[in-house]
Structure formats: structure tokens, C-alpha cells
Amino acid sequence: MYGFGVIKGMLVTLKNFVLSYFTKERLTTVQYPEERLPEKERFRNFPFLIYDDKPEDLRCVSCDICAKECPPKCITIVRDTDAQGKPLKRPKVFDIDFSICMNCGICEEVCPFDAIFMDHEFELGEYGRFEELNYHKEDLLKSAEYFAQIRPTDAALIEAKRRQKEAKGAHPTSPTPPIPPPSS
Amino acid sequence: MEYELKESPTLDTQALEVSLGPQHPSTHGVFRMNVKLDGETIVQLKPVMGYLHRNHEKLAENMSWLGSMPYTDRLDYICSMTNNFAYALAVEKLAGLEVPERAQYVRVIMAELTRLVNHTLLVGFLLNDLGAFFTPVLYAFREREKILDLFEAVAGSRMMCNYFRFGGVKIDVTDDFIPQVKQIIRRYPKFLDEFETLLSENEILMARCQKVGILPRELAINAGVSGPMLRASGVPYDIRKVDHYSIYDRFPFRVPIGEAGDVYDRYYVRILEMRESIKILEQAVREIPAGPTISPVGLTGAKSPRNFKPPKGDAYGRIEAPKGELGFYVVSDGSAKPYRYHVRAPSFINLTILEDMCLGYKVADAIIILGSIDIVLGEVDR
Numbered sequence: 360m361y362g363f364g365v366i367k368g369m370l371v372t373l374k375n376f377v378l379s380y381f382t383k384e385r386l387t388t389v390q391y392p393e394e395r396l397p398e399k400e401r402f403r404n405f406p407f408l409i410y411d412d413k414p415e416d417l418r419c420v421s422c423d424i425c426a427k428e429c430p431p432k433c434i435t436i437v438r439d440t441d442a443q444g445k446p447l448k449r450p451k452v453f454d455i456d457f458s459i460c461m462n463c464g465i466c467e468e469v470c471p472f473d474a475i476f477m478d479h480e481f482e483l484g485e486y487g488r489f490e491e492l493n494y495h496k497e498d499l500l501k502s503a504e505y506f507a508q509i510r511p512t513d514a515a516l517i518e519a520k521r522r523q524k525e526a527k528g529a530h531p532t533s534p535t536p537p538i539p540p541p542s543s
Numbered sequence: 544m545e546y547e548l549k550e551s552p553t554l555d556t557q558a559l560e561v562s563l564g565p566q567h568p569s570t571h572g573v574f575r576m577n578v579k580l581d582g583e584t585i586v587q588l589k590p591v592m593g594y595l596h597r598n599h600e601k602l603a604e605n606m607s608w609l610g611s612m613p614y615t616d617r618l619d620y621i622c623s624m625t626n627n628f629a630y631a632l633a634v635e636k637l638a639g640l641e642v643p644e645r646a647q648y649v650r651v652i653m654a655e656l657t658r659l660v661n662h663t664l665l666v667g668f669l670l671n672d673l674g675a676f677f678t679p680v681l682y683a684f685r686e687r688e689k690i691l692d693l694f695e696a697v698a699g700s701r702m703m704c705n706y707f708r709f710g711g712v713k714i715d716v717t718d719d720f721i722p723q724v725k726q727i728i729r730r731y732p733k734f735l736d737e738f739e740t741l742l743s744e745n746e747i748l749m750a751r752c753q754k755v756g757i758l759p760r761e762l763a764i765n766a767g768v769s770g771p772m773l774r775a776s777g778v779p780y781d782i783r784k785v786d787h788y789s790i791y792d793r794f795p796f797r798v799p800i801g802e803a804g805d806v807y808d809r810y811y812v813r814i815l816e817m818r819e820s821i822k823i824l825e826q827a828v829r830e831i832p833a834g835p836t837i838s839p840v841g842l843t844g845a846k847s848p849r850n851f852k853p854p855k856g857d858a859y860g861r862i863e864a865p866k867g868e869l870g871f872y873v874v875s876d877g878s879a880k881p882y883r884y885h886v887r888a889p890s891f892i893n894l895t896i897l898e899d900m901c902l903g904y905k906v907a908d909a910i911i912i913l914g915s916i917d918i919v920l921g922e923v924d925r
Contacts, residue, residue, distance in 0.1 A: 361746060362746060363744075364743075364744035364745045364746050364748075364749075365745055365746055365747060367740055367741075367744065367745075368740065368741040368742065368745050370740075371737055371740050371741040372678060372741070375682070385685075387685050387688065399692075399695050399696045399699075400696075401695075401696060401697065401698070401699040401714075401717070402695060402699055402700070403699040403700060424847075427849065428607065428610065428848055428849065430606055430610040430611065430613055430614065461613060461703070462700065462703065463612075463613035463703070463705050464699060464705060465609070465610070465613065465705075465848070468713075468845060468846065469846060469847060469848065471846075477699070
């Protein structure tokens, strides 16, 4: 019968309409600011820098690997120097331009010191487009506890790895990780 | 193909030129069609592309091999997993890398889930173009979201997955991934049945889609069309069957083909393909072995992309992406950057026959013909 197919289709929409009042499966809307979906552990947004105890001693040794590997080149690192001009194992400037960063997670993967990780924070609205989105070292610092809180599985793995390394480092013959030359 | 403007003996008529797009919701992005009309009938159609050109190939030639992996996500942003797959295959062929068994299965599962995502969404948007405004799209979105949630749990991002690495995948799937895929396999046929009840026998849909935008078999082959478009025209050509890449020869599945090559066939071939994908998924989750998900060489490459230097030579890796044959042609000069990097984008090549399919049909038909090609402008313009 002509028109029967349309009627059958209408019944499907009617079924969806009625059942949306009763089943969770048909009505999947989440009222966002009030309700939130549970965060996935591997979810990644912009990167942050990690420190262990005090914000001053961050894990980053300013080796510049992440800045070199970053596909859109959004990381700027300047190595810190002491009073005599000798390079130190910490960054003076560590900027990530969030207007360029594309959340690919390559910096986290290549970092040999487990110093940079992808964050879960995504509510980062700003009023400007340029300097406001260029995050500096102070804005990027977050504690190791925070990392353990958002990504417990990875944090446990990394903690175990670091402890193993430390135990090895106590041994006098084992070499410390090489410090790459300061980038020009 | 040529179309003769009909001369009227009594009335003085002339052709009307209309620019459809680039900011038009029916063009699925920033695509422009310069159309010449005789009344409502299309006399000439010139596609204008390049509004979303992002210099993908040249960018890739100036960064490490792995560095362009996240950029491939942004080619066809609806199915980033298959884009990763094709690029990883090309580079693995070039560097001669082995992929562990478990990684092969994970790749196939991801690729087939992506096919479900893409085809579900396409059917929804095709109906949007037909005038079934947003109800089918939202039903499609609801199902797609369940798969995207899986991608997020495994790869970290819903759409820009960046999950494949040369010689495997970035990280093993989560523990609850396989049970969740099983749940999707169980539920998806029900959703497809419901979707089909809504649409397949709908008289309005049939009247709008059947015998519209016919692509003859010979023209489809000569134009280099691939994917569901080609199969809807009656050519049983599927790269999963022809090229035996990855482990697809272990899975028995059929290649659905159409007869008429019209918009309805293109829609229906995709529905049938989704059902075949579910069969592949069923077998893959049953057989997936334990083991590493990335080879040791691949892991070193992922940890320090600067030191990943494939030997001199060239390779072409291709897969059956949801939209057609997606190929990456890469040339290495032995350094850490590709010497040449070329993308054979399926939706770009399928788009080249748009004019031949549209001539003689009405403007409203041109919109659904464009919708049935299944273009994503990120891939067309690159």
C-alpha cells in the first residue's frame, strides 16, 4: 500500500518520542554545567608541567626534546643559567601556546623525564586570542598528586619506574641521564 | 556530458548562474558549486574547492615521520582511525616493520568501528539533505556517540584519536574495551533495523532517491571512483578483498553491490556494509590474542621520532577507508623527514564526477547527490 512506509517511519519516531521519557538509552542528553559525564582516564587536553614536592623543583630539565618533537611547534623553552652563566637543569621560560597546541599528546610520549603530561582540564575560556592563550611556566605547573588523582593507572606505572631508576641512580657506577647541550 | 538549453519559441529564456556555497549548510563544509540553471534544471556545474586548504602535504614534508600522524586525523575528521591506519601502513611498508598480532586485531576493530561511525553519520546527513530535518541525524548521533566514547577511553580523544604508531598502536586497549565492543555488536543490528524501518521503505525517500544521480558503471571505473560509490554502481571492488592488507583475509565477509548506481543504492550499500562490518567485528573480538601491541622497533620510533629514519625508497599504502580508497604515497631519502608525502583522498576523487551525475537533474537533487558522494572537506582540500 502506498504510504505505508511513511507510516511505519512515523511509528518509529513516535516510539522514540514516548520511550525517551522512560528509558535512559533513548534520551542521552546530559545537562552539562549541572551534570557531567565521568571523565575517561586517558582523556587528553592541553599539557601541563609536573612538580614533585615544591613548585620550584619541577621535573623538567629543559632538554628541549618536546619542543623539537611538537608537530605544530607550540612549546618555547629557554634554559636557566646561574650567576656565572653556567646552564642549569631547569627551564627559565617554558611557554605553551594553547592557541597552537592541538592536543596530540606527542610531548608526553617523547619526554624522557616524565615531566609533561596531558591534562583533563578543558574549561579554559579566555577573552583574548594571543597573549591570554600563551601559558607560561607558572600557569602550567601542577603537582604530582594532581596527576595521580586524574590518571591513577599511569601515575602508578610512572612512579614505579621512577623509583626503580632512583634505586639504580644510588649505585655509583650507573650513569646519570645525559644532559643535552643548550639549544641555540 | 553536455546539456542542451531548451529554446522556447514564444518566451525569451536565459540561463541563470547561481553560486551554491561556500557557506551553505548542504555542502557539508566550505565547498562551492557554481551552477548554471535552466529554470530548476542544472545545465552546468563547476565545483570550486580549496577553501579549507591547510597545506597538509608540505607540512608533513617538514616534520618527523611520526609528527604528521596527528595531522592525518584532521584529513577526514569523522574517521581519524582509518586515516592513521593508511599512513601507518605506508610507513611500515617503507621501513619494513612488523606489526604484532594483537595490534593487527586492534587495528581492524578500530577500522570497522570507524566504518560504522562514518556510514551511520552519512545516512543521517543524507536524510538531512533530503529534508528529514535532524530527526534521523540525532538518532545517528546517539549511536555514534557510544563508539566515540570507546575511542576516547582507548585513545584519549573522541575524534582526533592519534592512536596508531608505526609497528603497532600507541597503547593497549583498556580492560573493558572488548566487553564494550561486544555490547555495541549486540545492539547495533537493532539500531540498524530501526533505522531501516524509518527509512528504507519510506515512499518519500524512494521517490527522491531512486533513479536520481545515476553513475554508470563504466564512468565510475574510468573516473577512478572507489568505495561505496563504486560498489553502488555494481563493481565488486573492495580493497580489503583485493589487496589483503593487514589481516583482512582472515575474515569472511561479503561485498555488497548495487545495481542502478543511483542515490538510493549508495544509501543502501552503506547500510549493508555496516552489517558486514559487524560480522568482522564479531569475529575479531572473538579471536583477539593477548600480547604486545607495538613492536620494539616501533616503540623506539614512537619514543624518539627524530631518530626514526626509514631506508631510501618509496611506498604506497592503501586501505579501504569508509569513503573509498585512501592511500598514502611516501618517499624517503633516508632522513628523519619524508622527502615526498602524498595523500590519495577518496572524497576528492569521488567528487570529480559530481557534474556528470548532476546534469539534467533539479537543484534539490544536486544537493542529495553531493550528500550521497560522502565528502568531508578536510580531506577534499587537505
